[in-house]
Amino acid sequence: MAQLEPSIYLIGFMGSGKSTVAAVLGLLLQRPVVDLDMLIVTRSRRSIATLFRDQGEAHFRQLETEALRSLSAATACIVATGGGIVGSAENWRLMRENGVIVYLQARWETLQPRLQRSDERPLANPEQGWDAAYLLLQQRLPLYAQADFTVVTDGLTPTQVAEQIVQQLQPDKGRSWNR
Numbered sequence: 001m002a003q004l005e006p007s008i009y010l011i012g013f014m015g016s017g018k019s020t021v022a023a024v025l026g027l028l029l030q031r032p033v034v035d036l037d038m039l040i041v042t043r044s045r046r047s048i049a050t051l052f053r054d055q056g057e058a059h060f061r062q063l064e065t066e067a068l069r070s071l072s073a074a075t076a077c078i079v080a081t082g083g084g085i086v087g088s089a090e091n092w093r094l095m096r097e098n099g100v101i102v103y104l105q106a107r108w109e110t111l112q113p114r115l116q117r118s119d120e121r122p123l124a125n126p127e128q129g130w131d132a133a134y135l136l137l138q139q140r141l142p143l144y145a146q147a148d149f150t151v152v153t154d155g156l157t158p159t160q161v162a163e164q165i166v167q168q169l170q171p172d173k174g175r176s177w178n179r
């Protein structure tokens, strides 16, 4: 069944604030919010770190695509994706088919201190140093740039970012809910 309103998918590197902004956006737009990583953790009853360690990244990516697909038929919602969602053509197809894709852009100088405060991300673990995570960001930049639109988030609060998204989505901004 066709949806009346598309979902809003927030993409961006780890630490770009997708989950926090999704929560604020959900309140502003009165829409359900789904955090894809949390959905995977709830369904598999394993932490992301445990999934990576015991079953490997490829398995995690399968679960990620399955979780995304399972949302496609659901009510339009705000989806906070994981930073690696952009690595699969099927993920792009699912997101484009069902909604608007918004890139939360942030500079490495903004991201890195946030990543430093968390040890829950297998691909940005403070103990491994930062070269690999920095390189991953550089590799993904051209992918994130394929979003429908970008919000530059450096220096903004989550509420300011959410408000910018709402503004951008207004038809008089030259954008429509349906591409």
Ligand code: S3P
Binding pocket: 012, 013, 014, 015, 018, 037, 048, 081, 082, 083, 084, 085, 120, 121, 122, 123
């Ligand atoms: C990942 C980002 C994480 C999580 C997993 C892999 C990535 O989500 O999905 O650790 O490949 O960038 P966040 O972007 O919410 O940290």
